[in-house]
Amino acid sequence: MHTVVLTFSALVWTCVYCYNNLSRRSTTIISLSSTFESYSASKANDGILNTTSIYCSHTDVNQERAWLQVDLGKPYSISSVKIYYRKDDDGISNWKQYRFRQFYLDVSNISAAQSSTTQRIRCYKDNTTAPSLPPYKIDIPCIHTVRYVIVETTYDAPEDDKNGVHGAILEICEIEVYGCNKNCINRDCDAFGFCIQGCVDGYWGRNCDSVCPVTCIELSCNRITGHCVTCISGYWGYTCTLLCSSFCYGGVCDKTNGKCTLGCTPGRNGEICDRICSSGCTNGTCDQQIGICLNGCKQNWSGDYCNICDTTHYGPTCSLECDDSCVNNTCNNTTGSCMYGCQQRFYGDQCDIDCNSCPTGCDRITGQCIGDCPVGMFGEFCTKTCSEYCKNRCNKSTGSCEGGCVFGKFGDFCNETCDDRCLSCCESRTENIKPRQDSCTENLSILIGVCVILCISVLVNGCTITWILRHNWCKQRDVTRQKSKGDSHSNDFVSQQGIYNTAEDNAGYQELGQVSGPSHYDQLRT
CATH class of the missing domain: 2.60.120.260 (Galactose-binding domain-like)
Known part of the structure; x- marks a missing residue:
């Protein structure tokens, strides 16, 4: 070992x-x-x-x-x-x-x-x-x-x-x-080419073959990592390759995090001056850290950041006015829609459509009339005209005549004319028309039947009376002839004959009564 x-x-x-x-x-x-x-x-x-x-x-x-x-x-x-x-x-x-x-x-x-x-x-x-x-x-x-x-x-x-x-x-x-x-x-390097004493300025790496970034001050960087010791103005990051924001005042920023160390140019805010002050700020200036407008807001703008319109204006530049028909003249900052509804007789998102045909106002969204329509008008928007034959008003939804029809008209909409034979007997309701028409027709039939019966009765009675009179006339003529032929009879016989004739004549009247019987006229009178 x-x-x-x-x-x-x-x-x-x-x-x-x-x-x-x-x-x-x-x-x-x-x-x-x-x-x-x-x-x-x-x-x-x-x-x-x-x-x-x-x-x-x-x-x-x-x-x-x-x-x-x-x-x-x-x-x-x-x-x-x-x-x-x-x-x-x-x-x-x-x-x-x-x-x-x-x-x-x-x-x-x-x-x-x-x-x-x-x-x-x-x-x-x-x-x-x-x-x-x-x-x-x-x-x-x-x-x-x-x-x-x-x-x-x-x-x-x-x-x-x-x-x-x-x-x-x-x-x-x-x-x-x-x-x-x-x-x-x-x-001085070893057998592997690694520089023993380090690198000359401007180079880094074990073999010192990597060049320090040109944005390092004096091309000075760490021999092992290549990180710059300090950056030239306008750059940041470990290797000074990241540009400071162009809105940093003087182009200067922190080497480590890029934050603008001297503040922002006018009209900018944020740590790296990447946010724009609201266009509603007076003179376009605001606090660098939180963006609050330092000199207040321009006309029509409001809020701490002057980034919203006041209550009576809207649009990207707050130059558009809310419609006068908005309640309190107040509308949404962006769309202009009325936030608290419309004044009476106006509707729509911006309350810019009138509904004058509605006497008691209309729905804010749809424009449909609320309550009854004026007399003579109907429909969701009260723009349709009732039939001229309606009495008073008609139904708001259907237009049917609710107060009935003028004389001589009938139907739900009073658009049908009564029969000339039955002007006084038809009603405005369609469901009552047929029964009344049937009643009128029935009475007319009865009247015609009575007239026909009376005519027949008059004709029959006239013929009967004519026949009786003619029969009596013929019998009287025969008696006269017999009287003139025989003058030999006695007065008693003549007297009896007369009585007989009288009785016979009465019998004829009785016969006529039996034949004719009571007339239809008498029946009608009873």
Whole structure:
């Protein structure tokens, strides 16, 4: 256990003075001037330190210049560069690093493709000549703050002539660039690239690769969190990226909560001056904290905040007057509806519709008349006219004549005319019309029947009297004739004959009485 602790302590002590391999960062890009077959630049940055050819990058043959470039993405403070060159084995017949002779190591902030050697900083130049060989592993000190690390050669190895190969060639198996972020104080970082002594001003983070917000005063921020110590005027928040309200007086607000520390510009209120003083405030000014109008209200406005209309006005600007027909001239601030109802003979939400046809007023909402309609009118609004044949008024709901009809009219609405034969016997009620008409017809039939019977009776009696008179006349004529023929009868006989005739005549009258009997006229009189 003690051995493990000691080993870990030694590792930590050693790594305090180590540097980060910047080549292995995810933002680093390795590239070649040309590529031979499948031996790409990525083989020089895969972490494999084997120097056999299959693990190495390889530029193409027959090139005047060959280079490998490490692009760190941005300037870093590098301390050294370590290169692993191709070497297959230590045997005499195996591949040697003869192509590595006379290479040079440059650093720059301009890429290899766009710069010449005169524009770069030279860190190392190999001066090995044939048949000598340079070391295949080499660690080169190079303390500079740069973005690009360039290994380059123009050397044409004579050993390639026998194979018909010419030109400069590079076969780098792995390249390691050690250094710190340039923003580390004294360029001091551990093996993980963490800045040991902290960051220079304007940067934060463990690698000091994050920039403090530009709104921090003097670009000063916390090394761990990046929070600004103080903000420039007009900004607030931990990183000073939030704008103070434009209505803060002088544009100044508290760094922590954004509250306007010097108050608000005229017409505004609230802790961050985000509320507008009521337009009803005189001069548009109000208390910054609670918004109460300091100088009272404008005309037609009322309340502590002057944000409501007085009782006789309404609308968004309180410029509209409540209708005169509202009770007490009072209405709702927003809609103008009468709050306490309407004066008599007006209705509607704003009491602006008259109901003059209603003698005792109308319903505030519907406008329907309350109580009876004027004589001669009916309906919910008393706007319909009763029949002209009604006596007095008609029913308010139906319009039927309640006081009866004028002479000669009948029906619920007195719109029907009585029969000419029965003007005096019809009534206004429809249900009584048929019985009265039937009674009138029955009496007329009786009268006609009586007249017919009287006529027949007169005719029969006249005929009977005529027959009797004619019969007596004929008998008297016969007696006269017999008297003139026989003068030989005695006076007694004549006297008896006369008595007989007299009796016979009386018998005739009796016979007439029996035949005729009592007349219909006599019956009617009784």
